[in-house]
Amino acid sequence: MANEINSTNFPKPTLISVNGVELEVFEAGKQNAGKPIVFCHGFPEHAFSWRHQVPALVAAGYHVIIPNQRGYGNSSSPTEVTEYDIEHLTGDLVALLDYFGYEDATFVGHDWGANVVWSLALLHPERVNKVINLALPYQERGEKPWIEFMEAIFGGDFYFVHFNRQPGVADAIMNKNASQFLRNIFRKNVPPTPPAPGMLMIDLARAKKPLGEPLMDDNELSVFVSAFESSGFTGSINWYRNLDRNWHLMADVKPIIHQPTLMIYGERDTIPKGENLKNIVPNLDVVSLDCGHWIQQEKPEETNQAILKWLAPESPNFT
Incomplete structure (x- = not known):
């Protein structure tokens, strides 16, 4: 995998021991020490999903x-499900x-990475000076634990619910079809279709013909495929298996994020925008791009x- 990543000019990884695990960390712009920006990927992704952002941010200092x-690439994948809860993820x-x-x-977070960054800003506010999140607005904590809430609305085949209620089933199918699953999920310009019966991730793993257009070329896709063929999907799916645990862990945390925040949406993403996000994030700017879910890979230049523009001191407000 290292050779494939290096061939795309992505930084070489270092294994770093932190918080009881080893994390595979890709680092660029060491000459800009003192001005850190940390990127957090989503599911089923990899640090490599931020490849288009690295040169631009290094050039900006x-x-x-x-x-x-944890659970991804060559980073540790603990066997205990609870080691993927929000305290561990933010603690890393x-x-x-x-x-x-x-x-x-x-x-900066995308998808599940955005969820971790939102939580980090609440649990460790002194460690976060600005927030930039893509695709996933802050999810307000309801009266019912997440999986119970989702099961009542979306049913047992909804993949969040399925991952929890039928542990191991989806993992095995996705592991067996890793290349096909990743080829099928990383698409752009996917025509809107009504939800099909069955479990979405299993359907994607089994589908012989993907919709839309490829998000990346074969060389780029091979980085993701190689990583998941090595790690399997269980570690990354275990993040979902902590949603109810996280609901309990965050019970006493007041959901107000005070840091300056930029929220970037894909207009064609299936994740709904946060209509009341400003109530939780008072210092908020919003940008919407004409794309689907994989925002920073679909629209790298615009992202x-x-x-x-937002990070520059003279930045005008977007709102």
């Missing part, structure tokens, strides 16, 4: 730090800052422009 979070990022000697940093 940032020390870019991109971990494969805090420990990463400690390793580099930083009091705080700007954090970079939005991030750099």
Whole structure:
């Protein structure tokens, strides 16, 4: 895998021991020490999903730090499900800052990575100076635990519910069909279709003909395929298996995020926008790009422009 990543000019990884695990960390712009920006990937992704952002942020004077979070790539995949709860995931990022000697940093998250960054800003606010999140707005905690809530609304085949109620089933099918699953999920310009019966991730793993267009070329896709053929999917799916645990862990945390925040949506993403996000994130700017879920890979230049414009001191407000 290392050769494939290096062939695309992505930084070489270092294995760093933090918080009881080893994280595979990709680092660029060491000459910009003192101005850290940490990128957090989503599911089923990899640090490599931020490849288009690295040169632009280094050129803008940032020390870019991109971990494969626990359960991904060559990072540790603990066997205990509870070791993937929000305290462990945010604790890894805090420990990463400690390793580099930083009091705080700007954090950028996409999808599940955005969920971790939202939680990090609440649990360890002194370690986060700015938030940039893509695709997933802050999810307000309801009266019922997440999986119970989702099961009541979406049914037992909804993949969040299925991952919890039928542990191991989806993992095995996705592991067996890793290349096909990743080829089928990493698409752009996918025509809107009504939800099909069955479990989405299993259907994607088994589908012989994907919809839309490829998100990346074969060489780029091979980085993801190689990583998941090595690690399997159980570690990354275990993040979902902690949703109810996280609901309990966050019970006493007041959901107000005070850091300056940029939220970037894909207009064609199936994840709904956060209509009340401003109530939780008062210092909020919003950008929407004409794309689907894989925002920073579908629209790399536009994503970079939005991030750099917002980070610049003279930045006008977007709202």
